[in-house]
Amino acid sequence: MRVFLDLMWFFRRHPTRYIVGILLLMMVALLSLIPPRIVGLIINNLTHHTLTRGKLYDDLLIILITALVTYVIRYLWRILLFGGAIQLGAELRTRLYDHFTLMSPEFYHHKRIGDLMAHSTNDVQAIQDTASEGVLTLVDSITTGTVVITTMAFINWKLTIISLLPMPLMAYAVTRYGKMLHNRFYLAQAAFSDINDRVQEYVSGIRVVRAFGQEQWERENFVALSRDVVNKSVAVARIDSLFDPTISVIVGLSYFLSIAVGAWFVVHGSLNLGSLTTFTLYLGQLIWPMLAFGFLFNIVERGSASYERVKHLLAIAPAVTNRPHAVDVVPTGRVAFDIHHFCYPENDRPVLKDIVLEIEKGQTLGIVGRTGSGKTTLMRLLLREFDLKTGEGDILIGNVSIYDVTLDALRQSIAYAPQDAFIFSETVAQNIAFGKPDATHDEIVNAAYLASILEDVQQFPQGFETVVGERGTNLSGGQKQRISIARALLQNAEILLLDDTLSAVDARTETHILDSIKKNRQGRTTIIATHRLRTVEHADQIIVLENGTIVERGTHESLWALGGRYWDMYRRQQLETQVEQGGIEV
Numbered sequence: 271m272r273v274f275l276d277l278m279w280f281f282r283r284h285p286t287r288y289i290v291g292i293l294l295l296m297m298v299a300l301l302s303l304i305p306p307r308i309v310g311l312i313i314n315n316l317t318h319h320t321l322t323r324g325k326l327y328d329d330l331l332i333i334l335i336t337a338l339v340t341y342v343i344r345y346l347w348r349i350l351l352f353g354g355a356i357q358l359g360a361e362l363r364t365r366l367y368d369h370f371t372l373m374s375p376e377f378y379h380h381k382r383i384g385d386l387m388a389h390s391t392n393d394v395q396a397i398q399d400t401a402s403e404g405v406l407t408l409v410d411s412i413t414t415g416t417v418v419i420t421t422m423a424f425i426n427w428k429l430t431i432i433s434l435l436p437m438p439l440m441a442y443a444v445t446r447y448g449k450m451l452h453n454r455f456y457l458a459q460a461a462f463s464d465i466n467d468r469v470q471e472y473v474s475g476i477r478v479v480r481a482f483g484q485e486q487w488e489r490e491n492f493v494a495l496s497r498d499v500v501n502k503s504v505a506v507a508r509i510d511s512l513f514d515p516t517i518s519v520i521v522g523l524s525y526f527l528s529i530a531v532g533a534w535f536v537v538h539g540s541l542n543l544g545s546l547t548t549f550t551l552y553l554g555q556l557i558w559p560m561l562a563f564g565f566l567f568n569i570v571e572r573g574s575a576s577y578e579r580v581k582h583l584l585a586i587a588p589a590v591t592n593r594p595h596a597v598d599v600v601p602t603g604r605v606a607f608d609i610h611h612f613c614y615p616e617n618d619r620p621v622l623k624d625i626v627l628e629i630e631k632g633q634t635l636g637i638v639g640r641t642g643s644g645k646t647t648l649m650r651l652l653l654r655e656f657d658l659k660t661g662e663g664d665i666l667i668g669n670v671s672i673y674d675v676t677l678d679a680l681r682q683s684i685a686y687a688p689q690d691a692f693i694f695s696e697t698v699a700q701n702i703a704f705g706k707p708d709a710t711h712d713e714i715v716n717a718a719y720l721a722s723i724l725e726d727v728q729q730f731p732q733g734f735e736t737v738v739g740e741r742g743t744n745l746s747g748g749q750k751q752r753i754s755i756a757r758a759l760l761q762n763a764e765i766l767l768l769d770d771t772l773s774a775v776d777a778r779t780e781t782h783i784l785d786s787i788k789k790n791r792q793g794r795t796t797i798i799a800t801h802r803l804r805t806v807e808h809a810d811q812i813i814v815l816e817n818g819t820i821v822e823r824g825t826h827e828s829l830w831a832l833g834g835r836y837w838d839m840y841r842r843q844q845l846e847t848q849v850e851q852g853g854i855e856v
């Protein structure tokens with residue numbers, strides 16, 4: 271029952287809804303006492319031959335009015351309690367969503383998408399059920415149970431004790447089933463997460479699966495997971511199915527005892543027929559509270575397992591947060607890295623070492639180096655996707671540490687086009703305006719022009735209104751990259767980060783994009799990481815990274831003249847281009 275205490279924060283926030291709802295439930299319990307009592311009176315009048323037509327009509331009218339009032343009250347409490355639960359579900363989903371948006375990439379590295387989806391759907395639904403059906407069954411089983419049993423005791427306390435003798439059996443069965451259900455439900459939810467995850471991965475990677483002809487293998491995988499979900503859900507259903515028959519047997523036993531012993535009391539004159547009829551009708555009314563009691567354990571077990579999972583998830587603190595002293599001022603000016611060393615969380619190997627680097631405002635920095643040399647990591651540190659720990663160094667923008675400003679302020683000063691361009695299932699215009707939703711159409715068109723995607727968009731069936739991404743027109747790798755660049759350019763931020771974003775773009779288009787950036791971003795800083803050295807030839811400063819350290823730095827000319835790694839890489843790439851264009855003359 272702890273889950274009700276856990277949910278107290280929500281009940282407290284809606285006191286009227288819950289107090290009125292519970293009072294109405296109690297009223298229904300009291301009203302339900304009237305019809306059996308009247309039936310008993312009618313029977314007594316019948317046996318004593320005192321029943322008149324007028325009396326019978328009055329009695330029937332009371333029963334009818336009671337039924338109508340009960341009908342209205344039942345409708346009202348349903349709206350109050352079930353409406354509250356829907357609000358709770360919506361709030362939990364929003365909290366989870368907000369929490370997910372604060373989480374660092376590391377969190378998503380560890381958590382599976384399917385798991386997170388299961389938390390936001392199945393678990394939230396189970397908690398919602400606890401706040402609606404759980405509250406209903408708890409209040410109803412207690413109030414109706416207590417009211418009916420007390421009234422029965424007034425009729426004949428001995429018969430009440432005898433007819434309730436099987437009850438401890440029910441308490442035992444329900445507790446035992448509840449425990450079994452808890453464990454099985456947990457396993458079933460985990461299996462559901464697994465299958466969610468698999469489907470998500472399969473759908474995202476469908477092209478790779480097809481290209482490698484692995485559909486059959488994937489299908490077998492899916493069938494195995496699906497069988498696992500079925501087996502575990504059936505295990506839950508098996509216990510679920512035990513609840514009703516067990517309760518029915520116990521209720522039946524109760525009925526048998528009350529009628530057998532009650533008839534004996536009637537024969538011996540210690541109970542009249544009308545009271546025995548009322549008593550038996552009341553016993554019938556106990557079936558629901560008893561069933562509700564059984565359901566209650568079932569609902570609460572599910573709800574508490576789900577609440578635990580959601581609570582655990584919400585308790586994970588975001589790795590990157592605003593520092594207590596952070597100010598909400600967008601930083602501006604030269605960018606300075608002073609990184610002694612940086613290791614990714616849960617990893618001892620330094621990915622960056624001794625990075626001392628300054629980029630004057632308005633300059634372009636080119637970062638080159640082999641794959642895995644640390645280019646992206648440098649950008650992710652500037653974006654604060656990961657934080658340097660105390661003693662690991664600092665990053666400044668215009669003499670202000672990036673840790674002394676809020677994350678919002680920092681990210682307003684940076685526009686980022688990542689290595690894997692992500693396209694949302696929305697229109698081209700919405701995709702480009704993602705970082706500036708209030709952008710005008712002209713601004714969007716201009717950004718598209720600068721990123722050399724305008725012509726492509728004009729060829730799309732509905733131009734800028736064409737839906738792209740998974741649920742729309744498929745884009746080529748180069749088109750995705752250019753939309754991602756247009757998105758970053760539209761932000762007009764002081765610092766632009768391009769992380770190998772031109773890799774799928776041909777040489778002519780690349781030159782156009784770089785020229786546009788140069789012309790349109792005067793006075794603002796651009797950082798370009800790339801494998802293709804030609805991309806950063808024009809940069810004011812180029813650094814060559816190797817195993818996380820800067821091994822060479824300078825302009826294209828000075829590095830070429832140095833004849834070192836840069837020169838070597840550049841020459842190789844020149845040769846590759848010549849070979850691609852038809853070979854070298856010997």
Ligand SMILES: Nc1ncnc2c1ncn2[C@@H]1O[C@H](COP(=O)(O)OP(=O)(O)OP(=O)(O)O)[C@@H](O)[C@H]1O
Nearest residue numbers: 614615617621639640641642643644645646647648
């Ligand atoms: N989240 C992470 N946790 C642990 N190690 C990581 C993580 N991300 C990257 N690395 C490691 O850090 C090193 C540098 O990676 P990074 O992505 O910065 O290289 P890169 O130069 O951008 O490579 P590429 O050119 O292939 O994009 C690599 O060895 C990589 O395996």
